[in-house]
Amino acid sequence: MTETSTATRDRELAAIRLQVEGERARLEIELAHLKGEQAGGSGSEAPFHEHPTDHAGEMEEHERLLAIRENLEQMLTQCQDALDRLDRGDYGICRSCGKDIDIERLKALPYATKCIPCKEQRRD
Numbered sequence: 001m002t003e004t005s006t007a008t009r010d011r012e013l014a015a016i017r018l019q020v021e022g023e024r025a026r027l028e029i030e031l032a033h034l035k036g037e038q039a040g041g042s043g044s045e046a047p048f049h050e051h052p053t054d055h056a057g058e059m060e061e062h063e064r065l066l067a068i069r070e071n072l073e074q075m076l077t078q079c080q081d082a083l084d085r086l087d088r089g090d091y092g093i094c095r096s097c098g099k100d101i102d103i104e105r106l107k108a109l110p111y112a113t114k115c116i117p118c119k120e121q122r123r124d
């Protein structure tokens with residue numbers, strides 16, 4: 001193949017976008033399920049800390065679901081952030097040094113915002 005590395009990178013980025021879009025759709029479905037589960041649970045949307053401690057088991061379950069939900073929402077935010085950067089055209093550019101992040105790194109970790117050298121040096 002004799003194409004330029006830029007063309008190759010563009011195609012790789014398009015593949016990553018599809019991957020991230022798929023991930024976002026999956027996370028949205030999971031979150032919708034989780035919210036349904038929580039709503040169906042106690043039938044109450046009151047914050048868990050308002051419940052007395054005699055509902056310990058219920059609280060643990062609630063906290064567990066809340067932790068999963070927060071984790072999913074965080075991942076969803078990362079997906080959305082990556083897609084926003086793809087739209088703006090600054091995706092795959094290191095936030096620390098401004099150089100292109102290695103495409104193999106992006107394929108393994110689509111939400112990476114720093115190149116490996118910067119990540120390892122923890123430069124901000």
Ligand SMILES: [Zn+2]
Pocket residue numbers: 094095096097098099114115116117118119
């Ligand atoms: Zn860097």
